[in-house]
Amino acid sequence: MKHFFISRKGQATTETVLLFPVLVIFILFIIKIFGLLVLSQKMEIAGFYAARRYQLQSHVTDYLQRWDRRFLTKDIQKKVEDYLGFNNAGMRRFLSLRSVKVDINTSGTWTRVTLTVNTRPPRIKFLCDYNKLQICDNDMSCLKGYEFLCEKGGQLQVIKYVGPNERVLPYVRPDG
Numbered sequence: 001m002k003h004f005f006i007s008r009k010g011q012a013t014t015e016t017v018l019l020f021p022v023l024v025i026f027i028l029f030i031i032k033i034f035g036l037l038v039l040s041q042k043m044e045i046a047g048f049y050a051a052r053r054y055q056l057q058s059h060v061t062d063y064l065q066r067w068d069r070r071f072l073t074k075d076i077q078k079k080v081e082d083y084l085g086f087n088n089a090g091m092r093r094f095l096s097l098r099s100v101k102v103d104i105n106t107s108g109t110w111t112r113v114t115l116t117v118n119t120r121p122p123r124i125k126f127l128c129d130y131n132k133l134q135i136c137d138n139d140m141s142c143l144k145g146y147e148f149l150c151e152k153g154g155q156l157q158v159i160k161y162v163g164p165n166e167r168v169l170p171y172v173r174p175d176g
Contacts, residue, residue, distance in 0.1 A: 025126055032122045039084075039095045043115055043158045046080045050102055051113040051160035053079075058106070058165070077102045080115065096120040098153060113160045121153040 053076055058068045081100055085091030098118040105112040128150035136142035148154045 029124060032124060035095050035122075039097075039117065039119070040156060042084055043117060043156060046083050047113060047115040047158035047160045049083070050076045050080055050104075050115060051111070051162045054104055054111060054113060055162040055165055058111070060164070073102065073104055076104075084117065096122050096153065110161045110163060113162065115158045115160075117156045119153045119156065121148065121150055124149060 054068075054072065057072055059065055077100075080102055081087065084097065084100060085095055086097060086100060091097075096119045098120050100118075101114075101116045103114040103116070105114070132143060132146040132150070136146060
């Protein structure tokens with residue numbers, strides 16, 4: 001009878017070995033989703049920086065507006081690229097960054113600063129090994145998600161509005 005109650009060390013080894021790949025898959029997926037969240041937050045901060053800096057350092061006269069286009073917008077673009085991680089190879093790979101564009105439109109009272117970031121597809125291998133038509137079954141949102149994850153990547157955009165520096169205006173968005 002003593003042999004029946006002897007504890008066997010290593011009984012859970014089989015379960016651990018079988019569950020470890022599933023755990024690794026979930027961790028990789030969570031890291032990629034976390035990367036998108038980090039990128040969206042960094043874009044909000046960079047968009048605010050670009051809009052505020054352009055508001056405070058831009059000019060009204062035609063002669064100095066050429067300086068704004070030549071130097072100020074290029075410097076803002078460079079600082080935004082540096083903040084988002086385009087100069088760091090590890091951050092660029094982690095966030096799947098492809099390109100960034102800062103577009104400044106000064107028309108009327110408001111200055112519209114648009115920050116657009118193009119990303120590469122994260123290409124999580126275990127999700128991209130399957131045929132998208134079999135997985136999605138003509139569901140458009142599923143097809144868009146598959147294209148983002150495995151084929152094209154995506155485009156994220158942040159739009160900020162700022163008023164001119166000369167006078168103080170109450171902040172009311174032009175969109176309504």
